[in-house]
Amino acid sequence: MLKMDSHIHSKYSPDSxxxxxxxxxxxxxxxxxxxxxxxxxxxDGTSEVIKKTRNTDILAIPSIEISSxxxxxxxxxxxxxxxxxxxxxxxxDRIHDLGGLAIIPHPYCFYRHGLLHKTDHKDxxxxxxxxxxxxFIVGYCNSKAKKLSISERIPELGxxxxxxxxxVGDCYSLIDSQKDIxxxxxxxxxxxxxxxxxxxxxxxLSKYLFEKKILKKFD
Numbered sequence: 706m707l708k709m710d711s712h713i714h715s716k717y718s719p720d721s722x723x724x725x726x727x728x729x730x731x732x733x734x735x736x737x738x739x740x741x742x743x744x745x746x747x748x749d750g751t752s753e754v755i756k757k758t759r760n761t762d763i764l765a766i767p768s769i770e771i772s773s774x775x776x777x778x779x780x781x782x783x784x785x786x787x788x789x790x791x792x793x794x795x796x797x798d799r800i801h802d803l804g805g806l807a808i809i810p811h812p813y814c815f816y817r818h819g820l821l822h823k824t825d826h827k828d829x830x831x832x833x834x835x836x837x838x839x840x841f842i843v844g845y846c847n848s849k850a851k852k853l854s855i856s857e858r859i860p861e862l863g864x865x866x867x868x869x870x871x872x873v874g875d876c877y878s879l880i881d882s883q884k885d886i887x888x889x890x891x892x893x894x895x896x897x898x899x900x901x902x903x904x905x906x907x908x909x910l911s912k913y914l915f916e917k918k919i920l921k922k923f924d
Contacts, residue, residue, distance in 0.1 A: 706879045707889070709739035711768065711781060712810055712835065712864035713873055715750040717742075718770075723870040725753045732763055735874035738884060741768035743779050743810075746789050766886055770810065771796050776820030779808040781832075782890050793820060797830055806832040806890055808862060812853070813846045814838075826853065833893050837863035837900035839875035851900075860893050863900030876902030 713728055714721040732740050740763060742750035751767040758765040767784040770777055773796040780787055782805035797807040812821040812834050836851040854861040863876040879899040882892035
């Protein structure tokens with residue numbers, strides 16, 4: 706089984722200042738096998754992390770968090786930018802055209818652009834959803850996502866959604882897969898995943914945001 710954190714933000718996101726090197730260090734400390742820098746509307750972080758992990762034990766998978774017209778969607782496995790503000794299905798079609806998976810992060814979180822808060826999942830060709838997002842480990846958002854995953858047999862993922870490098874690995878997925886990008890994408894589609902982890906401390910998160918002066922509305 707591989708341990709993966711599929712949703713990490715770096716300095717290339719407007720709401721993070723985390724350096725790629727710091728993210729990699731924490732990933733190693735947490736024994737994470739696979740990471741994805743899923744920055745807001747850019748693959749710049751993905752490009753850097755792939756170069757810096759090339760000769761390490763960590764596999765970096767390209768990713769991007771796209772702001773669709775109705776909410777956020779991860780283009781997991783995508784190495785190219787995808788325009789923002791397209792309809793959800795147009796965004797998903799672009800992701801699939803690039804050979805990636807359309808993963809819905811924090812799907813029911815209305816204050817963080819959760820796509821399924823506004824949009825019926827049955828209208829969308831999604832590949833997986835986050836059922837454990839470390840930004841809220843208990844309560845309505847994660848529990849509702851978990852119920853949907855079970856009832857509709859949608860593959861589940863856990864992810865830190867870390868905007869500060871020290872929170873990398875707070876939530877993660879265990880994946881029954883070989884350690885290469887193709888195998889991992891196929892394993893996710895087949896539902897060979899388990900979501901695990903803990904919630905990021907709201908006290909530590911607030912302290913960080915105030916210190917970095919980036920307490921602002923996420924993109």
